[in-house]
Amino acid sequence: MHSEVPCTAVLFDCDGVLVDSVDSGERSWRRWAHEYGLDPAEVLRGIHGRRSADTVRLFLPADARAAGLARIEDIEISEAVDTAALPGVHQLLERMTADWAIVTSASPALLQARLSAAGIPLPPVTITAADVSVGKPAPDGYLLAAHKLGSPIEHCVVFEDSVTGVAAGVAAGPRCVVGVGAQALDTPADIVVRDLSGTSRTGTGLRFAEASILRSPGQDLGQCTVVL
CATH class of the missing domain: 3.40.50.1000 (HAD superfamily/HAD-like)
Incomplete structure (x- = not known):
């Protein structure tokens, strides 16, 4: 039927x-969180269904957001192979x-x-x-x-x-x-x-x-x- x-x-x-x-995305954001001295679990709670720029805005000050966004973009593209x-x-x-x-x-x-x-x-x-x-x-x-x-x-x-x-x-x-x-x-x-x-x-x-x-x-x- x-x-x-x-x-x-x-x-x-x-x-x-x-x-x-899921695996590649979460790997990427964990790596990004460690690089920026953030709690990976807290960062992961903010990623699903949200633009990277909006997630970055939650965790980084205004003067660090452009670099932070470029960094997560590079990491996610490199991890997308699987x-x-x-x-x-x-x-x-x-x-x-x-x-x-x-x-x-x-x-x-x-x-x-x-x-x-x-x-x-x-x-x-x-x-x-x-x-x-x-x-x-x-x-x-x-x-x-x-x-x-x-x-x-x-x-x-x-x-x-x-x-x-x-x-x-x-x-x-x-x-x-x-x-x-x-x-x-x-x-x-x-x-x-x-x-x-x-x-x-x-x-x-x-x-x-x-x-x-x-x-x-x-x-x-x-x-x-x-x-x-």
Whole structure:
């Protein structure tokens, strides 16, 4: 049995949705924290779903932020070599044409490094940390992606994994926000799936295999209409 959500475009977060970069990302930030004499555990609590510049701003004084941001960028790019695609990603993206985008808190260079390592092509539209003045949980990135794709945001589906990212997706007002991974059960995502295994693009929307769904809204919950 499958569930289907109608949509005209799909907006993906990258880390934790399309690629597994947890180990490389956390290694990078631990190294950065040690270099700056910071508590790594405290720094790690502020990184997920947030632009590096926003994390750096939390821990460094104004006169050290530019150098701190450049340093974490260098470290993360060097550590991106073991980034891997998450289950189901390649199969789903093979069915995508010009109707998808990535909205990430990463920089353009870091996004390219991680996608290349995972064997994932760049989508027709990418929105990175450099493209918005305010990062997640603000909805700006998702609204800009929908605009660039020429699809009303209310006709889009957003895929996110973190609390901050889901908040950004919900605030944008798409047809549906899909949480990816068990941690997304602690967010207000409309649907939560284990990963993208069994998720496919149809002529009118997205189809989810029941075996991959951890939480479903049923027939209708707010803007998210699920066809069984």
